[in-house]
Structures are given as C-alpha cells and as structure tokens.
Amino acid sequence: MYFAALLARTEDGWEASDTELDDVEALSDLTDLARDASVDEDTVLVYIEQEDAWFGVVRVDGEEDPRIYVSDAAAAARSSYGEILLTDELLGREPGAEDEIAALEELVGLDSTEDDDPEFGHEDGATAPPAGAADQDDDPEAVPAGPIGDASILADLGLSERALLTLRTDALTEIADALGADEVLESVR
Structure with a gap:
C-alpha cells in the first residue's frame, strides 16, 4: 500500500x-x-x-x-x-551507463565468461562459481x-x-x- x-x-x-x-x-x-x-x-x-x-x-x-x-x-x-x-x-552511477552496458552485452553476446578460462571451467569441465558469489561491490547495478x-x-x-x-x-x-x-x-x- x-x-x-x-x-x-x-x-x-x-x-x-x-x-x-x-x-x-x-x-x-x-x-x-x-x-x-x-x-x-x-x-x-x-x-x-x-x-x-x-x-x-x-x-x-x-x-x-x-x-x-x-x-x-x-x-x-x-x-x-x-x-x-x-x-x-x-x-x-554515470547517467545512461546501465543502458549502454546492456546494449553492448546484447550486441557482442558477452556473458562475463571466457570460453577457455579454466576458472569458469568451460573447456576442462569444472563448474562456474555459484550464482550470487560475486561481491555486491562488484555489481555496478546493485542498490545499497x-x-x-x-x-x-x-x-x-x-x-x-x-x-x-x-x-x-x-x-x-x-x-x-x-x-x-x-x-x-x-x-x-
């Protein structure tokens, strides 16, 4: 209400x-x-x-x-x-930055991982970090x-x-x- x-x-x-x-x-x-x-x-x-x-x-x-x-x-x-x-x-935040980042990710198809990055395990079978594992300070869209x-x-x-x-x-x-x-x-x- x-x-x-x-x-x-x-x-x-x-x-x-x-x-x-x-x-x-x-x-x-x-x-x-x-x-x-x-x-x-x-x-x-x-x-x-x-x-x-x-x-x-x-x-x-x-x-x-x-x-x-x-x-x-x-x-x-x-x-x-x-x-x-x-x-x-x-x-x-920088005005409009959120829209620019979303547009670039859509254009390039970025998902924050690299195909051959062993940390994320795409080539060697290891698993990606659990969802939410990133620190809130690393998220530019996080609201305090x-x-x-x-x-x-x-x-x-x-x-x-x-x-x-x-x-x-x-x-x-x-x-x-x-x-x-x-x-x-x-x-x-």
Missing part, C-alpha cells in the same frame, strides 16, 4: 494535499507536480511511503534541482515509485540497503539529519510534527 502527499509552504504555514502518482513516470514528472503545487516558488515536499517498507522525501525549492532522501534504497528499488526516486545521480540521499533535506525546517535517519514507520507523522504541519496533514490522511 502506498501513500503520497504534497506539503507546500506558504506565508500562513503549510498546505497539505494527497496526490495520485498514476501519471508520474520519472523524477521530472514528480518535480513538475511539486512545482505546480508551489505558492510563490516556495518549498514543496513530496512524501511517498510504502507501508512498513520505505519512505522517500523529495524537496523542491523554486527552480532548483530537487533534493531526495530515501529511507531504504534496496526496498525502494523493488517498487515502481521507489525507482522514480533512485536516479543514477543519487546512486552514484539503507538510507540514501540528502539526510539534511529537512534540517532547516526543524527535523535534524540524525532524527531523519532514525525514522522507520509512520515517518510522515514525525516529519509533519517537526514542520508544524501535523494538523493540515491529518486532513488528507
């Missing part, structure tokens, strides 16, 4: 609205959604959670690039909405478990980096409380 909400800062405090993510396919769509909810290009927070698995916060301040925090990258990677937040930049992104995303709004890193379940309530937006949030939850 997913829940998504927008919190837009105004002169009078915060305005909250729940939001549907059905038409959101990329981070740019989510950023546009936040900017549309913005009042005078002020701060907008997009909160997404998958019940008891992970949550993410995207902060959009006017025309600046969005800032992102995800509580558990590995769990979010298994979610269609989580994948939207896990950009190449956030994961420390645990928090990823800008942990100070809400620090200037009242929620310290340390407090954000300790949130697990019901994080939105804690975030809204720190922002002073708990009452407006209850109206959409």
Whole structure:
C-alpha cells in the first residue's frame, strides 16, 4: 500500500494535499507536480511511503534541482515509485551507463565468461562459481540497503539529519510534527 502527499509552504504555514502518482513516470514528472503545487516558488515536499517498507522525501525549492532522501534504497528499488526516486545521480552511477552496458552485452553476446578460462571451467569441465558469489561491490547495478540521499533535506525546517535517519514507520507523522504541519496533514490522511 502506498501513500503520497504534497506539503507546500506558504506565508500562513503549510498546505497539505494527497496526490495520485498514476501519471508520474520519472523524477521530472514528480518535480513538475511539486512545482505546480508551489505558492510563490516556495518549498514543496513530496512524501511517498510504502507501508512498513520505505519512505522517500523529495524537496523542491523554486527552480532548483530537487533534493531526495530515501529511507531504504534496496526496498525502494523493488517498487515502481521507489525507482522514480533512485536516479543514477543519487546512486552514484554515470547517467545512461546501465543502458549502454546492456546494449553492448546484447550486441557482442558477452556473458562475463571466457570460453577457455579454466576458472569458469568451460573447456576442462569444472563448474562456474555459484550464482550470487560475486561481491555486491562488484555489481555496478546493485542498490545499497539503507538510507540514501540528502539526510539534511529537512534540517532547516526543524527535523535534524540524525532524527531523519532514525525514522522507520509512520515517518510522515514525525516529519509533519517537526514542520508544524501535523494538523493540515491529518486532513488528507
């Protein structure tokens, strides 16, 4: 079960609205959604959670690039909405590198083995290493478990980096409380 909400800062405090993510396919769509909810290009927070698995916060301040925090990258990677937040930049990958590697492997037919390499045993009858034997650090597509992104995303709004890193379940309530937006949030939850 997913829940998504927008919190837009105004002169009078915060305005909250729940939001549907059905038409959101990329981070740019989510950023546009936040900017549309913005009042005078002020701060907008997009909160997404998958019940008891992970949550993410995207902060959009006017025309600046969005800032992102995800509580558990590995769990979010298994979610269609989580994948939207896990950009190449956030994961420390070169943009488009994954597509280039896949295209090259398809073109050349590489499977990470050599026909005459005794380590993989194709010519001498030995067996290949067991599946999953490679270290996760060797896998450029591996997504780290645990928090990823800008942990100070809400620090200037009242929620310290340390407090954000300790949130697990019901994080939105804690975030809204720190922002002073708990009452407006209850109206959409």
